[in-house]
Amino acid sequence: MNNTLNESVSLEDVLDTTPIPVICSDAVTGQVQYVNKAFTDLFGFHLNEMATIDSWFVKVGSTAKFYPNVIEPWMSTGHQGASTEFLNATFFCKWYSQKHISMRFSLIGNTRIWYLHDVTDYWVAEERLRARSVMLEMVAKSSALPDILDVIVKQIQKENPMSLCSVLLFDKTNQCLRLGSGPSLPDFYNDAIDGIKVGLNVGSCGTAAHINERVIVENISIHPYWENFTELAKQAGLAACWSDPILSSKGELLGTFAIYKQVPSAPTEKDFELIQFASNLASIAIENFRTQEALENMAYFDHLTGLANRGSFFQQCETVLKDAIEKKAPLSVIMMDVDNFKRVNDQFGHKAGDLVLQKLAQTSLSILRRQDLMSRIGGEEFAVLLPLTEHEEALVIAERLRVAVEQSAVVDGKHQPIHYTVSFGVASKAGASCFVDRLLNRADKALYKAKAAGKNCVLSLDR
Template sequence: MQIDISQYRFSELVDVPSFTRMLESFFLATGIPNGVVDVDGELLSMSAGLNACTQFHRVQPEAAERCRQSNLTIMHDLRAGCVAGGLCRNGLMDYATPVVIEGRQLATLFLGQVLHTPPDMAFFRQQAAELGWDESAYLASIAAIPVVDKERLQKLMAVMVEMAHMLATSGLARLRQNVLEHKLGEQSERRIQLEDILESSPVAIGWSDGGARIEYVNQQFTRLFGYTLADLPDLKAWYRQAYPDERYRETVVQPWVQALALARQTGVQPPELETDIICKNGDVRRIVVRPAWVARRQLVSFTDITERWQSEQRERAHDAMLEMVARGAALGNILNGIVQQIETEDTTARCSVLLLSEDGKHLLTGAAPSLPAFYNEAIHGIEIGVGVGSCGTAAYLGQRVIVEDIHLHDYWKPYLSLAQQAGLRACWSEPILSSRGVVLGTFAIYHAEPKAPQLQDLERIAFASNLAAIAIENRRTQEELERRAYLDYLTGLANRRYFFEQAEKELDRVRRYGGVLSVLMLDIDRFKLVNDTYGHKVGDLVLQKLAEVCLASLRDIDIIGRIGGEEFAILLPQTASEQALQAAERLRVAIAGAEIPQQSGLPLHFTASFGATVLVDKDASMDILLSQADQALYQAKAQGRNRVCLYRAQ
């Protein structure tokens, strides 16, 4: 049944309030403002804006005019029917793309107020001065602008346009279905005329007679589900095949059938049913079943909403994952949630997340709730490489690996017995990549039978790996921030605050239980000369080498920290003065023997001077001990450097 698309507006095909909520969710998830305008220029939906535009660009006349000119340019470029965009004179990127349904533009999607690269604060500082804005407030609003590279922005825009297209197309299909049902009600019961109409319908349709015998299914029904009329003699046979779970038939399908009968008796609109239907090939489709009565026949249409439903489910999974991240949930729990989402979409799948170890050579189990424990234990810590199953190969190559039949693939020969024990026959593995393209791990989908992935399977595994990448990167960022709060960024040693925190704990232990301890201070000799002669990059290498030498020489119980530029402090628990001097001397010799390779071929050598002190007064603070060690260090410098001196009270 043909409908002239020009008779309808975008707002007639799409539930605008629901679409507005979707745009707002997109803004909350990405920080990118957006909106939709129909072909007549009417604003249908718009998310919240950013402070840079709402508080500055749109309220100052000159800046507002720049925005208007940018919009005019974009609208002019849109006449070509493709994505338009560019840099506004206010310094932000704006984009727009048409929403085209069956060859006709019904709306325009705008995404804007973004940057492709970190902001040039000098430009925006000058702009603030020119337009009389408060500099600090304006620069703060600019810093909040999302930075999204052009390729990713175009992908996000494509997703939003596809969603709008899908919703509008679904609405158009509903209109066509309504027109079709109305038309059928007016038609006579001549079978040939009815079948001619239904065979050309884009909606899957079937009908049964009053005795529940299925008389007809159209071509779209067979294309969608795989069943022919010969497969379905009556409604009971259809229910058994479409809903193989007996409990589901009893608790969901049967009450719905009873409600249909009651609706016919009372003359009310029969209820719809949104449900999963099992296709002939085993695929699962999310369907809205809409029944209607035409004379003595029950006419049923089946609208496939699988893509929309999966998109909604994935959006919920994405939001749930972000919420778990915000709550600081354990990474394993987040990854388990992602795995369970994919296993819900495909009930025949069993999934796993493997994480790449810190050395980048082994895979560690991150989440695999549906795989046998013995299998997870066997592959935990496995070394990556070509031929190491699907996941080991995918992690090594950084590429997707599809194994349709484990029994026949070379990659699985060393692990065939293990896979057979676990009941696994197919394994598709997707590398989990960071935002910089670095392998973080793998996401795998297993099946109990040989199976080649369909397009929706590849989309599913890509979605899962991207979601896992966000969770893993976020957790690593949190761990790095926590590490930086305690450790010196350059040397990896305890920073001044953390050194004092650990040292005070050791002092308290000695005061409470008794014992001895010593403190060393060391300073790199003529470090300024090293920086002036070789540059700060080489100076950093010297600091790192010194830290490396110290860590290799000290005991596990010793506490070392970088407390100044080239100054380091070491607390030696359970160490008297003689032992402290011996430890300092060992360090001094080791440092003097260290080398920093140079392009000239001659390695750079450096030395350090040491001051040592021993805790005598149990009430002495860490500041006092460091002051004593520093005085001894000054004495070592005065005596010619590259030596160890012990503090002696005057």
């Protein structure tokens, strides 16, 4: 450029001192005549890498249609000696990071002077507030956990389009990680990592969950943590993985949040901030879900045996019985009561009595079918709902339960075996109409009949 402020200070000297990225281009040919230092620092491009302003916009634009559909119409609003209104746009830098820009230009003679303000930090803050609000609203509405985690993952990927993310949930019982969310990862990869054990050298996530610390793997192909998963990662096009343990407010492991890269990569300070933000959001979502799950279990399930509680059982009985009446389908129930349970408590203690009830539930569930519903009605009394089951078949199932229980035992705190038996009463739906109370009452009377007959037997009023 030939314009100068005076004989010793050129316009380029002045623009190179401003922190705002600036481009000067020919208004007729579009040739880029000058870029200042702030521009090169932000975008990575030097003057000799930029031929015309339109070709540069096409190169860095978020979509191919952005320049003809947005930039060109906006450029036509420029007037001599005046600045245009600000236009917000998203551009890719030379090293593929994304910047959110608010820009305008002034038309002076045959020169357009472009001013590009970096508003990325402001955009990120706004987007994170929005994502947090959306997530908290979903939490308040008790939305499905995978849907909530998808919102978090997609927000992180939106901030960093070159990233692929996943959330794995910690299964404490099986000491493994289960897939929570990974919407952009290949299905075969998600299937492969679903259920991986927590431990050292089990990728980034299995290791992070094991040591309870962030794990940074910059190059999967040569890192020992990924030795057994190198080929899987290669097939999925993954070259780096940074994983953060997701912890509850009490410091307990809830899962892991992973950011994958398709080229070997080292995280920046902003990347660390990003993964911490994601882990915190995921922690809120998972911890809330588990709290709600625990409350629901308290409302519908027996705390000792994990079976349906009395209220839940009666509610489901009404629904199943109504369906059986409408479809004229068979249905049966079994009432069960532990024989001489007071003697077990008195002789071995209440903890041993609890073990007996838990063992009874486990043994019974191993015999019953998937559609059957077992409940702890109260104390040592249990009930089983048998949909689509004729009376004779119900008697056979009850006998199987009796034998299995008779052959089982629990061991108390002093390593003494405790053998126990159970009495059974069976009743079945008769006729076109039936009521839950009457059906259970008949089964209960049959149970007392079994007790009177010597216990450890199966009886019914219907035979």
